[in-house]
């Protein structure tokens with residue numbers, strides 16, 4: 042947060058002020074404007090859903106861009122002040138209530154566009170923030186999949202992190218076209234980027250895990266090729282190529298659920314079968330009917346039995362637990378219980394008890410009902426407390442691991458401090474967990490240095506959790522160990538059948554080994570660094586709500602850039618592209634005359650006079666004109682419309698010697714050319730460098746033309762305020778290289794120019810010279826007349842001519858006599874009544890006191906003169 046405050050001022054950039062000027066509530070508005078400018082999705086949308094909409098600048102943009110009577114709904118955790126033409130409400134987009142509220146607002150409509158600009162609260166570690174943001178993205182995508190119309194558009198902000206690629210993969214499964222972009226208004230220092238996903242495929246059915254961060258991110262991660270795995274695990278398992286079992290030529294296998302309850306090898310069944318059915322044939326198995334009626338046989342169990350191939354670890358555990366319960370109901374006993382029930386253990390049971398852990402035996406019960414009931418209750422209680430302890434321990438263990446992995450940037454901050462299990466409290470299905478199959482003892486997943494701390498912590502936590510004795514704890518793990526062992530053997534069987542699974546496991550193992558060997562991270566340092574940068578990155582401008590600017594000064598409102606205008610059916614970008622010279626002879630490519638040559642030149646960063654430049658020079662594209670007769674004001678070349686300062690200007694063919702007479706305003710279009718080419722003068726070091734490069738062949742015309750089609754060339758400046766454009770012109774333009782020789786040459790040139798009198802002085806001098814010349818001409822004529830006059834004596838003639846010359850000389854130094862301004866004393870009859878009576882010509886009303894003072898001064902001056 043400190044970082045945010047420190048940078049608060051710097052964050053108030055031009056978009057902030059522009060937003061303020063245009064009345065948008067946040068500068069984020071420009072992001073939507075720029076995204077829409079590029080992809081034009083708002084104009085064609087009639088229904089829009091804005092997830093995480095506060096303070097509402099995107100809603101403002103949507104409301105003014107979408108067609109009238111469009112339905113625009115916005116939701117955010119924070120309240121949104123009402124915006125005309127939009128419906129807003131306050132809720133968490135991850136909640137079910139939010140979903141039903143949206144449904145209520147949309148009624149039968151489907152959204153054409155869903156936009157999401159959500160950002161989690163900042164202040165935690167970078168990875169954690171990024172993860173929460175990704176979580177938000179998934180939540181918004183979930184809503185989008187529910188409310189988007191087929192072929193609709195989903196626009197979302199994503200913070201670049203290791204999970205961005207996974208998100209992109211998910212987007213690509215759901216949308217026809219997915220593009221990543223960063224609008225210019227998004228700060229470069231921000232890790233945010235935007236995905237514009239178009240062409241929603243609207244799948245009829247979507248596995249909810251697809252949009253669950255734990256599964257979604259884990260799945261995509263596993264899909265990545267791990268080359269290291271190949272290095273560290275070069276051995277190849279031999280493939281089994283036996284083919285079909287004898288007499289079994291189908292790939293779909295099912296058995297009655299009661300068989301699963303009775304079997305001694307449930308894992309084998311779960312691994313090989315596709316379904317456990319509950320069908321009851323006439324005269325069929327009573328166990329099957331009883332099983333069907335058992336309260337433990339819940340709908341969830343039935344669903345799991347329906348397709349065993351799609352189940353995960355959690356579901357398998359569920360089925361195995363269900364089987365154990367059913368076996369108890371049916372009177373089967375486990376080995377451990379046989380120890381408790383000393384009366385009824387059979388020899389067969391004992392033999393089975395020596396076998397592998399978890400092996401069960403059928404026991405013939407002979408206890409009376411009461412004892413059995415007590416035993417049942419005791420056992421259930423034990424099981425319950427064991428399960429609780431186990432859950433707690435696993436939570437702790439998981440959190441510790443996640444924290445370490447998080448610090449190592451090896452994982453996302455999955456549910457730290459929240460819930461380690463799945464959304465419904467279960468484990469992540471695809472979580473890696475190594476199991477010691479034979480001993481049923483679970484190995485630590487994370488190894489080496491990384492887990493040293495957590496492992497001991499875990500132990501501590503485990504100790505704290507202990508409520509009973511150590512023996513009790515061991516018993517408590519029994520079920521877990523059995524399940525893990527069973528699941529492990531199931532996994533192995535599956536892997537034997539499925540090469541992909543095997544490869545995945547190998548990769549994960551290799552990764553684990555790499556982690557073990559890796560010793561290079563400095564957790565503290567790393568963490569500190571990322572935290573700092575993360576905050577800077579994640580504290581995005583969007584929180585800068587203008588509405589509450591007084592409070593934090595960071596909030597802004599935005600104004601949209603002008604809408605993209607289409608020219609001749611082409612988008613603005615396409616139109617400007619086809620306006621290039623190479624397309625000019627091709628008909629039907631937009632409006633040929635829409636842009637003048639000069640404008641084109643200007644767009645490419647060159648300011649030239651279209652009429653005076655030859656085509657070659659246009660191609661040279663290095664010229665911006667400056668008339669030598671024009672003085673310094675023109676030299677400080679104003680930036681053109683595109684923000685490029687003029688670098689070279691045309692000169693007229695004016696000779697320096699005649700500069701005094703050259704004060705008439707130049708008509709640029711009438712500038713002469715030298716040998717059919719415009720007379721070019723170079724006035725900036727960049728232009729000089731460019732000219733040098735051209736002259737020495739270091740660059741070519743084509744290269745130059747290419748360079749001028751840059752990202753600054755085709756900006757839409759319509760409707761933008763002057764100050765904004767000025768700022769753009771100053772800073773958003775290509776930086777051209779300058780060589781020192783060029784800089785020196787320009788300096789020299791400017792020094793010479795500065796030494797010259799300024800234009801007005803030269804003009805005045807020229808006018809004076811002209812007047813004198815005219816007067817002398819007149820004088821000459823008069824003198825000639827006098828000289829010819831016969832009546833006058835030679836002396837008179839000489840006197841007359843001398844006096845004429847003296848007059849002319851005097852007159853040349855004098856300005857025309859201005860008519861005297863009559864000073865009138867304000868007051869009396871002259872008080873406030875327009876022109877004073879009897880006064881003709883110019884007059885000036887003055888304060889009576891002032892008039893008196895002036896007269897007094899004059900008198901005093903006269904007296905002084907007289908004394909002298």
Ligand SMILES: C[S@@+](CC[C@H](N)C(=O)[O-])C[C@H]1O[C@@H](n2cnc3c(N)ncnc32)[C@H](O)[C@@H]1O
Nearest residue numbers: 093095096097098099118133134158159160583
């Ligand atoms: C960058 S702002 C959005 C700015 C908005 N696009 C605009 O133009 O004004 C991010 C918003 O996400 C919201 N947000 C974060 N988590 C949310 C959640 N779980 N549900 C709803 N809104 C959430 C925050 O309250 C915050 O207002």
